[in-house]
Amino acid sequence: MLTNSKTNIQTFKALVVEETSEGKYNAAVKDKLITDLPQGELLIKVLFSGLNYKDALSASGYKGITRRYPHTPGIDAAGVVVDSENSDFSPGDEVVVTGYDLGMNTSGGFAEYIRVPAKWAVQKPVNLSLKECMIVGTSGFTAASAVYEFIKHGIQPQSGKILVTGASGAVGSMAVAMLAGAGYRVIASSGKTGATTFLKELGAEEVIGRDEVDDLSERPLLPPRWIAALDTVGGNTLSTVIRSTAERGIVANCGMLASNKLDVSVFPFILRAIRLVGIASAETAMSRRLEIWNLISGKIKPSTFDKIHRIIPLHEVPGALRLMLNSSVSGKIVVEL
Numbered sequence: 001m002l003t004n005s006k007t008n009i010q011t012f013k014a015l016v017v018e019e020t021s022e023g024k025y026n027a028a029v030k031d032k033l034i035t036d037l038p039q040g041e042l043l044i045k046v047l048f049s050g051l052n053y054k055d056a057l058s059a060s061g062y063k064g065i066t067r068r069y070p071h072t073p074g075i076d077a078a079g080v081v082v083d084s085e086n087s088d089f090s091p092g093d094e095v096v097v098t099g100y101d102l103g104m105n106t107s108g109g110f111a112e113y114i115r116v117p118a119k120w121a122v123q124k125p126v127n128l129s130l131k132e133c134m135i136v137g138t139s140g141f142t143a144a145s146a147v148y149e150f151i152k153h154g155i156q157p158q159s160g161k162i163l164v165t166g167a168s169g170a171v172g173s174m175a176v177a178m179l180a181g182a183g184y185r186v187i188a189s190s191g192k193t194g195a196t197t198f199l200k201e202l203g204a205e206e207v208i209g210r211d212e213v214d215d216l217s218e219r220p221l222l223p224p225r226w227i228a229a230l231d232t233v234g235g236n237t238l239s240t241v242i243r244s245t246a247e248r249g250i251v252a253n254c255g256m257l258a259s260n261k262l263d264v265s266v267f268p269f270i271l272r273a274i275r276l277v278g279i280a281s282a283e284t285a286m287s288r289r290l291e292i293w294n295l296i297s298g299k300i301k302p303s304t305f306d307k308i309h310r311i312i313p314l315h316e317v318p319g320a321l322r323l324m325l326n327s328s329v330s331g332k333i334v335v336e337l
């Protein structure tokens with residue numbers, strides 16, 4: 001049945017990032033008109049959002065993410081459908097939107113309302129609350145996309161250890177929690193000495209420094225240390241990770257916190273049959289997206305959600321995004337609208 005009840009909502013609160021005449025970017029909570037929202041089949045009352053590195057870039061004027069300002073960032077949102085012009089969704093449905101263009105050049109989740117195409121939304125998985133979906137958000141979905149690849153590759157808890165780099169960050173900490181929760185033995189690499197307790201609480205068996213995954217010897221192969229790895233860092237870290245992966249292992253890369261370059265010989269591929277897989281979570285096809293949410297709400301659902309996140313109100317988002325740009329954030333920051 002097609003549902004399109006008319007709402008009486010006129011204005012709503014949203015974080016608005018504006019470009020100043022000096023080329024700076026200021027973010028503040030403002031009232032926006034509901035008519036300011038873009039076209040879309042679903043009007044959603046947002047109850048929770050979550051912070052991602054892309055939001056920090058969008059809020060600081062990085063044109064590779066957001067071309068035009070004023071803009072409301074927030075690549076994740078979870079809430080309740082208010083108006084629907086699509087027969088798959090009805091008012092009252094609890095839905096989750098992560099990725100696609102939300103928060104990039106489409107008004108995003110740091111707001112009480114979003115309007116999006118129906119094909120961007122998934123019904124909230126039964127075993128997760130809306131808040132838990134936003135603890136997961138794009139970062140957890142990205143971590144889970146890597147775990148999905150590991151499982152498809154045949155990696156089981158007894159196959160060997162799994163490395164996670166940038167482990168105290170949003171993607172990394174979620175990966176540690178998901179893998180450890182599913183019985184995998186996790187090595188967490190972190191540049192923060194203070195993050196060891198946090199990472200062990202999430203289930204990491206071993207915590208190593210960033211320098212241990214930054215080999216400068218240029219040796220084409222290093223002693224094998226793990227059977228699978230999720231790398232968020234890129235550059236020489238990714239090169240080291242690949243060269244240290246055991247035979248027939250798998251490496252997933254999703255980020256470039258250190259560098260977008262990769263300098264590695266073909267020897268890990270032709271002598272150890274290592275598989276390198278890229279993770280691009282934003283555009284994940286719907287059938288695969290549902291499989292990954294199914295995994296998140298079942299087999300790899302972390303039991304440590306409470307340890308991994310903290311909740312902030314909308315007006316604290318700008319400060320938290322600045323901390324994120326300085327890599328000073330551990331775990332996941334969830335925004336309650």
Ligand SMILES: NC(=O)c1ccc[n+]([C@@H]2O[C@H](COP(=O)([O-])OP(=O)(O)OC[C@H]3O[C@@H](n4cnc5c(N)ncnc54)[C@H](OP(=O)(O)O)[C@@H]3O)[C@@H](O)[C@H]2O)c1
Nearest residue numbers: 053142166167168169170171190191192255256279280281
């Ligand atoms: N491809 C995708 O679909 C996708 C989706 C989401 C995110 N990403 C990317 O994944 C990366 C991580 O995102 P995030 O949300 O987890 O970010 P985050 O919360 O800011 O965490 C990043 C973590 O990486 C480590 N780190 C930062 N700078 C580093 C450097 N120069 N060298 C080595 N480690 C460094 C730090 O952890 P430690 O101190 O513990 O080392 C930091 O906490 C970003 O590049 C992001 O754009 C990609």
